Amino acid sequence: GPPAHHWTYEEKTVWDEDFADCGGKAQSPININTSSTTFDPALLPIVLQGYNLTAEQTLRLNNNGHTVVLQLPKELSIVEGLPLEYRAAQLHFHWGSPERPGSEHTVNGEHYPGEIHMVYFSSEYSSIKEAMDKPGGLAVLGGFIEVGPEENPYYAHLLEYFDKVATEGEDTKVPGFDISGLLPTRMDRYFRYNGSLTTPPCFQTVNWTVFNDTIKISPAQLSVLEDTIHGDDHEILHLNFRDPQSLNGRPVLASFR
């Protein structure tokens, strides 16, 4: 269920008054300054397993007032590219408004229109709840979403159900599809750093992977992402992103030159 205290993005600068970790030294998101990253040849391509779901495997799509969450079966896993094996928990989105882009991570100070997060927990633990406050317990794959000329057939599978979860607390069922299609095609080019959940409780337990290549969706699909979901005040939910946090000396690695 939701954290004990209620929080909103309007009060994102004072989350640390209620959630101590939100004031920590290894917080997310960050700005990725591409001229200060360090190439690490040990960072192998991300390899996913079990993503091509049949339509009979239905998934729960939920509006929790802060984003739209698609629950993922634990059989989906990352089998290469991370130090441990990780199992899927959920994916969700961050976006801006028709006037402003709303990715969480920025690149050289710029936001992209949106960002997908696929959240995983280390298979050392039996659930995300057990893993979420353990060092290295979580891994998040982040992908930047921007506008392209074509409709994205994978995002179409999801965006067509957004109107069913427009109001906070609403759930719906989505037929399974190839979930890997929601990520960029090239999974060998990414940034890697140690950080946190970008929402209270802000646990500093996330091994972050942010892909260099972007995901393209059509202008009509972007406006569904931006302009369908209502938050916990029945207002349209816009700008559900946290501002970039200080690196405090953390290295940002790159899997490519």
Ligand SMILES: NS(=O)(=O)c1c(F)c(F)c(SCCc2ccc(C(=O)O)cc2)c(F)c1NC1CCCCCCC1
């Ligand atoms: N970028 S992120 O990964 O930090 C992230 C956000 F930025 C998020 F904004 C969110 S949604 C806000 C947290 C939340 C609220 C309500 C409920 C519920 O009613 O069940 C659940 C969660 C959100 F769910 C997540 N991911 C969650 C973090 C919350 C606790 C661990 C569960 C999986 C990861």
Ligand SMILES: [Zn+2]
């Ligand atoms: Zn997120």
